Amino acid sequence: xxxxxxxxxxxxxxxxxxxxxxxPTHPATHGVFQNVLQMDGERIVSGVSTxxxxxxxxxxxxxxRPFYQITTLTDRLNYCSSPINNMGWHMTVEKLLNxxxxxxxxxxxxxxMELSRIADHIICNTIIAQDxxxxxTFLYLFQFRxxxxxxxxxxCGARLTTNIGRIGGLERDFNDIAxxxxxxxxxxxxxxxxxxxxxxxxxRIFIDRTAGVAQVSQEDALSYGWTGxxxxxxxxxxxxxxxxxxxxxxxxxxEVPVGTSGDIYDRYLVRNEEMWQSLSIIKQALEKIKxxxxxxxxxxxxxxxxxAKEEVYNNMxxxxxxxxxxxxxxDAPKAEVYHAVEGGNGELGFYLIxxxxxxxxxxxxxxxxxxNYSMFAKMSEGMLLSDAIINMxxxxxxxxxxxx
Amino acid sequence: xxxxxxxxIIDLLGEKFGEQLFDVTEPYGLLTFSxxxxxxxxxxxxLKENGKINFNFLTDLTAVHYPNTNQIAVVYHLHxxxxxxxxRIKVFLHENDAKIPxxxxxxxxxxxxxxETYDFFGVxxxxxxxxxxxxxxxxxxxxPMLKQYPLEDPNRVDxxxxxxxx
Numbered sequence: 001x002x003x004x005x006x007x008x009x010x011x012x013x014x015x016x017x018x019x020x021x022x023x024p025t026h027p028a029t030h031g032v033f034q035n036v037l038q039m040d041g042e043r044i045v046s047g048v049s050t051x052x053x054x055x056x057x058x059x060x061x062x063x064x065r066p067f068y069q070i071t072t073l074t075d076r077l078n079y080c081s082s083p084i085n086n087m088g089w090h091m092t093v094e095k096l097l098n099x100x101x102x103x104x105x106x107x108x109x110x111x112x113m114e115l116s117r118i119a120d121h122i123i124c125n126t127i128i129a130q131d132x133x134x135x136x137t138f139l140y141l142f143q144f145r146x147x148x149x150x151x152x153x154x155x156c157g158a159r160l161t162t163n164i165g166r167i168g169g170l171e172r173d174f175n176d177i178a179x180x181x182x183x184x185x186x187x188x189x190x191x192x193x194x195x196x197x198x199x200x201x202x203x204r205i206f207i208d209r210t211a212g213v214a215q216v217s218q219e220d221a222l223s224y225g226w227t228g229x230x231x232x233x234x235x236x237x238x239x240x241x242x243x244x245x246x247x248x249x250x251x252x253x254x255e256v257p258v259g260t261s262g263d264i265y266d267r268y269l270v271r272n273e274e275m276w277q278s279l280s281i282i283k284q285a286l287e288k289i290k291x292x293x294x295x296x297x298x299x300x301x302x303x304x305x306x307x308a309k310e311e312v313y314n315n316m317x318x319x320x321x322x323x324x325x326x327x328x329x330x331d332a333p334k335a336e337v338y339h340a341v342e343g344g345n346g347e348l349g350f351y352l353i354x355x356x357x358x359x360x361x362x363x364x365x366x367x368x369x370x371x372n373y374s375m376f377a378k379m380s381e382g383m384l385l386s387d388a389i390i391n392m393x394x395x396x397x398x399x400x401x402x403x404x
Numbered sequence: 405x406x407x408x409x410x411x412x413i414i415d416l417l418g419e420k421f422g423e424q425l426f427d428v429t430e431p432y433g434l435l436t437f438s439x440x441x442x443x444x445x446x447x448x449x450x451l452k453e454n455g456k457i458n459f460n461f462l463t464d465l466t467a468v469h470y471p472n473t474n475q476i477a478v479v480y481h482l483h484x485x486x487x488x489x490x491x492r493i494k495v496f497l498h499e500n501d502a503k504i505p506x507x508x509x510x511x512x513x514x515x516x517x518x519x520e521t522y523d524f525f526g527v528x529x530x531x532x533x534x535x536x537x538x539x540x541x542x543x544x545x546x547x548p549m550l551k552q553y554p555l556e557d558p559n560r561v562d563x564x565x566x567x568x569x570x
C-alpha cells in the first residue's frame with residue numbers, strides 16, 4: 001500500500017475497529033452528550049447516543065406546581081433562548097383560559113422572542129465557525145449576545161434564565177433604557193452580522209468543511225421529526241410562526257428562508273437569513289407599538305394576572321385575587337390543549353391537560369432538541385469524526401432541552 | 405392545497421373505520437379521537453398515506469396515566485404540513501397490560517419518543533427495534549411518571565412536607 005492512500009477503503013485488510021467514547025463531557029461537544037462510536041481510523045462506522053445526563057424530571061415537577069411556577073422550569077429547557085420557552089408556556093395557559101392579549105403586549109413579546117432567536121442563532125452559527133477553526137468570528141459576534149442579554153436584564157432583571165412575562169402579559173412595561181438599547185442593537189448588529197457573513201459565506205475553508213457534509217433529504221428530515229432551521233435547510237418551508245401564527249405574527253411581513261440540500265452550510269445560511277428577518281420583525285414591531293395605546297403591558301384579567309403590590313395592600317379584591325393566584329386556585333377549564341411556538345431550534349410544543357386542580361394533571365414538552373437529536377448517531381455513520389462534531393454543532397442541540 | 409377541515413377528516417376516517425373511532429371532540433379546534441390498540445397502526449398509516457389529508461408528520465407521542473380508571477392513554481399528535489392541520493389520537497390501555505404496536509415503522513421519530521414513553525410510563529411498544537430506557541438510568545426499577553410515585557423520595561427524613569408548609 002502506498003503511503004498516501006487512505007487506510008479506510010472498503011476492503012481494508014486491517015479492519016480492526018476501535019470503540020471511542022465521545023463524551024459525556026468533551027470540550028468539542030458543547031454540552032453533556034455521550035456517543036459511543038465504533039471507529040475505523042477517523043471514520044465512524046456506527047454509533048449509539050446515550051442521553052439523560054442532566055435529566056431533571058421537569059414533567060414530574062410540573063405536575064406538582066401551579067401554572068405560574070412552571071415558567072421557571074421552561075427557562076431551563078433551551079437555556080439559549082429561554083424567553084421563547086417562557087412565552088410559549090404563557091401562551092399555552094392563555095389558550096387554555098381563553099385570554100385575549102392586547103396587541104401591544106403581543107408586539108412586545110414578539111420583540112423579546114425575536115431577540116432571543118437572534119441570540120440562539122448567534123450561538124449556533126458562531127459555534128459552527130469555531131468548530132471549523134474560525135475563532136475570530138465566534139469571539140466577535142458573541143459580544144452581541146451579551147448586548148441582547150443586557151436588554152433582557154433591562155426588561156426582566158435576569159439574563160439567562162429569564163422568567164420573562166406572566167400569564168396574561170408581561171410583569172412590567174419596557175423602560176426607556178430598554179427601548180434605547182434595542183434601538184442601538186438594531187443599528188450595531190447588522191454591521192457585525194454583515195462582517196460575520198463576509199468572513200464566512202464565501203470562505204473557502206469554511207465551505208470545504210461544511211458544504212455537502214451531513215446532507216439530509218426532506219423525507220429523512222420529516223420522518224425523523226425535524227423542525228426549525230434544520231428542516232428548513234432541507235427545503236421544507238415549515239415555520240410555526242407562519243403556519244399557525246401566535247402572538248400576532250400574522251401582522252408582520254417576513255420571509256421564511258429555506259435551503260436546498262440540507263447540509264451544514266445550508267443550515268448556517270438559513271440561520272443567518274433568519275437573523276436578518278428577525279431584525280426586520282423587531283423594527284416592524286417597534287413601529288407598530290407606537291400606534292398602540294401606551295403603557296399597556298398586560299391583559300385586563302384580574303383573576304389570572306397578579307395585581308400590583310400597592311393594590312394588594314389597599315384593595316380588598318386585589319388582595320383576594322393575589323391570594324388565590326399565589327395559592328394556585330385559578331378557575332381553569334378542565335381541558336387539554338396543545339400549543340406550539342417556533343423555538344430557536346424547532347417546534348417547541350406544550351401539551352397540557354388540566355383537570356381543574358391547582359397544578360396541571362399532565363404537562364408534556366415537545367422538545368425539538370430531543371427529537372432532532374435522534375437522527376445524530378444514524379447520520380454519523382460513515383462520516384469523519386471531525387465532520388460529526390461540526391454536524392452536532394450545526395444541529396443546535398441544547399443539553400437542557402434534550403434531557404428535560 | 406386548500407385547508408382540510410376537521411369535519412372532512414372525521415368523515416373520511418368514519419367511512420374507513422366506522423365504530424373503531426370514538427370519543428370525537430374538538431378542544432380548542434384540535435380534532436381529538438380515540439381508537440383501540442388493534443386499530444392504531446391502521447389509523448396512523450391511513451392518515452399518513454391518504455393523499456387527501458396527508459398527515460406526514462408525527463409531532464409528538466406521549467402518555468398519560470389515569471390511576472382512577474387504571475388506564476394509561478398513549479397520545480399521538482399528528483400534523484399535516486400540507487394542509488396545516490393537526491389531529492390528536494388517543495389509545496387507552498389497561499395499566500396491567502400496557503402494550504401497543506410501535507409506530508416506529510411509520511416514522512423514525514417515533515423511535516425515541518416511544519423509548520421516552522416506555523421509560524416514564526412502562527408502556528411496551530411491540531416491534532420496537534430498541535426499547536430501552538432513554539433518560540433515566542438503566543438500574544431504575546420504576547416508571548417514574550406513573551401517578552403512584554411521589555415527586556420526592558418518601559424515605560428521606562430531611563425533607564418532610566411539614567417543614568416546608570405543605
